[in-house]
Amino acid sequence: MPGDVLLLSNSRPPGGAEPFAHAREVLARHLGDRTAWFLPYAQADHDAYFSWVRDALGVDLRPLHREPDPAATAAAADAVFVGGGNTFRLLHDVRRLGVLEALRANDACRYTGSSAGTNLACPTVRTTNDMPIVDPGGLDALARVPFQVNPHYLDPDPASTHQGETREERIREFHEVDDVQVVGLREGAWLHRSGEHLTLDGNSARLFRQGEEPLELTPGTDVSWLISS
Template sequence: MPGDVLLLSNSRPSGGAEPFTHAREVLAEHLGGRTVWFVPYAQADHDAYATWAADALGLDLRPLHREPDPAATAATADAVFVGGGNTFRLLHDVRRLGILDALRANAACRYTGSSAGTNLAQPTIMTTNDMPIVDPGGLDAVGRVPFQVNPHYLDPDPTSSHQGETREERIREFHELNTVPVVGLREGAWLHRTGDTVTLGGHTARLFRRGEEPLELGPGTDLSWLISS
């Protein structure tokens, strides 16, 4: 049975609350009692990020980047937390270091991602919002879930003067060339896969499918069909 997966849209709740306070309960349920390796490669300062994450999560996180062979450690890890930042930097480094293949092979590992870490859990990083600051050597990711996610999903703002594409328009462009469903996770939302069950928690989301109108999803929605369709 594949290890459980928890995919958070964000680490910092709105309104100035402390990081991860919106997801304390589900994080404790998902990671409690396990040795958790923190994957900091989405940001430039790995030491500072690992320290911040340990304090913010209140967990005894082990920094993967300080291991002599990070890939070997990831290959046998009981649980990982992949932090946010730039998705292209993250994928570039985990591919270069062999961590990408190690995480793919270690299906029993409990995977937690936030923002860019959520993007890495998908089949590809094609629905990230991030700027491609480095060539990651391909867009294929870990594939811990068979659908795509758009963390930090923002609804169209009819009062905005911004003339570029909205998130919805960009996801529609994705579906002009791809058939994979996309879950737009609003801030404060997460997806929790336990066995063959996928549930939306924390906040609302939107489901995008090719050729169909977006569907509003409320907390508690069962999305298990996404891993069997």
Template sequence: MPGDVLLLSNSHPPGGAEPFAPARDLLAHHLAERPVWFVPYARADHDDYFTWVHDALGPRIDLRPLHREAEPAATLADAAAVFVGGGNTFRLLHDVRRLGLLDALHANPECRYTGSSAGTNLACPTIRTTNDMPILDPGGLDALARVPFQVNPHYLDPDPASTHQGETREERIAEFHEVDPLPVVGLREGAWLHRTGDTLTLDGNTARLFRRNQEPDELAAGTDLSWLLTISS
């Protein structure tokens, strides 16, 4: 059985709450009693990012800095749990591929996975529903496929009063569906997806579900989305 997966839209909840505050108890339960290797490569300053997340999560989680390991790929090959932080998804995929971490995680499906923002994108089949600017060429867009569908973290609803003339998030997801039929879960700020075994649940906040040639569905917190685990590309 693959390891459980927790995918957060973001680390900063809406309303100015402390980082990870709504999900802190779930994170402690999800990651308890095991060393958790933190993957900081979505940002440039790895030490600063690790320290910030370590302090934000608190003492209940044994968070460890993967970037300080002499052989990080070998560490992940045997890891019981991993937390992949947010930042730029292209930078993240570039570095985890360059360091052999993508292959190590592919070879260790039992590793319990937590992602936030860019880390959530990395858990999808590809990173093609990220919001980020491609500041680096990651050498391909395929990712981990810890879930068989796509996620759009930080999902923003169209603002009818906006004078912005660029595409809305909904329009960009529609463009994705012109070339790929995989469902996309638009996770609003503060929302997360938690997979335990064959069960997948949305919580923390609402979300929208996008499917090709269908109107988007509004999803309430607490919605059972286990059927999404059975889809194939």
């Protein structure tokens, strides 16, 4: 059976709390006593980002970018944590280094993603919010889950004077060309797959399906049907 998956919308909880303060319990439960290799490739300063996350989490976290052969290490890893930043830079670097293919082959590896790292767990990165600052050489990702996620989901604000598309409108545009379900994860929310069970927690989310009105999902909801449908 493929390794369990934890997908966080964000690392910085609202209200000025410490990084990952909202999700430390589920992170500790998900990772257990496993050594987790951290992938900092969504950010420009790999060392600084790794140190920031390691200090915030206080778990056995190792820097994949310092390994002489990151792909070989990823291929044998029991757990990985893929951090946030720019999704296109992340996908570009893990593809260039061979880490993307290594993780595809090592599906028993326990996967944790935050923001851009959550995007990488989807079939593609086509529901990210990021600018394509680099050409990643394709948009296909890891497909650790069979649906798409939109991290940092923002609800339409009727009082806003912004004239661009809302997040909901952009997801509807996605569904003009693709029928894959999309989970809009609000800040503080996460999806945790343990075995054949998938749960939403931390905060609510919205589920978007082609040709249907969005469905509101509340914290604590069992959404295992998303991985079996």
